[in-house]
Amino acid sequence: MSVDDESGEAALASTRPAARVRGLRKTYGDVIALQGLDLDVMPGSVVGLIGPNGAGKTTAVRCMAGLLKPDSGDVGIAPSRTPGRSPVAIAAQEIELYPGLPVETNLIFFGHLSGVENAEEVLAELAVELELGPLLGKLPKDLSIGQQRLVHVAAAMVAVPDLLLLDEPTAALDVGSRETLFAAVARRREAGVAVLLSSHQLQEVEATCDSIVMINHGEVIAAGDVDDLIGKHGGGQIEMTVDGTVQVVQGDDIAAAIAQVTAGGGRLEAVNVIKPSLETVFINLTGMRSMDVEAS
Structure with missing residues (x-):
């Protein structure tokens, strides 16, 4: 050869x-x-x-x-x-x-x-x-x-x-x-x-x-x-705890999200901004948080 x-x-x-x-x-x-x-x-x-x-x-x-x-x-x-x-x-x-x-x-x-x-x-x-x-x-x-x-x-x-x-x-x-x-x-x-x-x-x-x-x-x-999937499915999320209940708003506009979830007069207790990542792809496609997942 x-x-x-x-x-x-x-x-x-x-x-x-x-x-x-x-x-x-x-x-x-x-x-x-x-x-x-x-x-x-x-x-x-x-x-x-x-x-x-x-x-x-x-x-x-x-x-x-x-x-x-x-x-x-x-x-x-x-x-x-x-x-x-x-x-x-x-x-x-x-x-x-x-x-x-x-x-x-x-x-x-x-x-x-x-x-x-x-x-x-x-x-x-x-x-x-x-x-x-x-x-x-x-x-x-x-x-x-x-x-x-x-x-x-x-x-x-x-x-x-x-x-x-x-x-x-x-x-x-x-x-x-x-x-x-x-x-x-x-x-x-x-x-x-x-x-x-x-x-x-x-x-x-x-x-x-x-x-x-x-x-x-x-x-x-x-x-x-990986980057393509994050761009397509990994949109950011804003998690807010209002009166003890966690609510999730898609996007990255914090002020708008707070206004949305507190419109009824609820008490805002915490805000967590989740940036686009493989984790947000996972959340968006499965509806589950990765930290809730255990070994299969």
């Missing part, structure tokens, strides 16, 4: 989705978790998957990872660019580590399990990147929940996948660990890795993701570039 052929294949691969989901449907008895879900995750991008509690996010991620079998629909995962390696790795919500084995042994094992022959070298770099050095000789059962979470995410990264699935990866992480993790995610995006990030932390999603897919009741209700 010539150099030109190789570069042509690389360019073609970068235009193909690392993951393509079409018409995904999954039920649990009478409960419909997913109904006709479509989404693409391109190489070199971070896609945020958001939605209310029970929207189907975790089900979608687990189907994409091959951990759940959908009732119908297709999940297409592109072959790995590195022969012998797994094309996809997942850091699921549930922390999955061997509690009686040192962190270093855990991570090397997961690397070898994914076909990474030089797992020790990969781990050496990853330990520096995620600041895991002090944890390598410890047992997972002796770590804090936040430390366990970081090691759990590292177990997916040590696989060096082309598609990285992260389901609530920052749960229980402190601020410093979150920044370290997202810096690592950014470096993988720059290297051409496709990342799907499922999270309820909308500020993190807005700051980290190129695009989002918002689902509700197992269906896509909005998808696209």
Whole structure:
């Protein structure tokens, strides 16, 4: 194969989705978790998957990872660019580590399990990147929940996948660990890795993701570039507490909003201005405040 052929294949691969989901449907008895879900995750991008509690996010991620079998629909995962390696790795919500084995042994094992022959070298770099050095000789059962979470995410990264699935990866992480993790995610995006990030932390999603897919009741209700969606659906809101009751007025004219809600003589107790953001997109499309949403 010539150099030109190789570069042509690389360019073609970068235009193909690392993951393509079409018409995904999954039920649990009478409960419909997913109904006709479509989404693409391109190489070199971070896609945020958001939605209310029970929207189907975790089900979608687990189907994409091959951990759940959908009732119908297709999940297409592109072959790995590195022969012998797994094309996809997942850091699921549930922390999955061997509690009686040192962190270093855990991570090397997961690397070898994914076909990474030089797992020790990969781990050496990853330990520096995620600041895991002090944890390598410890047992997972002796770590804090936040430390366990970081090691759990590292177990997916040590696989060096082309598609990285992260389901609530920052749960229980402190601020410093979150920044370290997202810096690592950014470096993988720059290297051409496709990342799907499922999270309820909308500020993190807005700051980290190129695009989002918002689902509700197992269906896509909005998808696209983050800034475009904020411009289209993220109109500001003004929340006012009048006589103990919260009232919401769309827009950003505070004086007009106050005049509107106090026209009947009510006592204004508090005013909260919510600027256009991914959170206001979430509120406007689902009718729910993101802080009222718990892990699904």
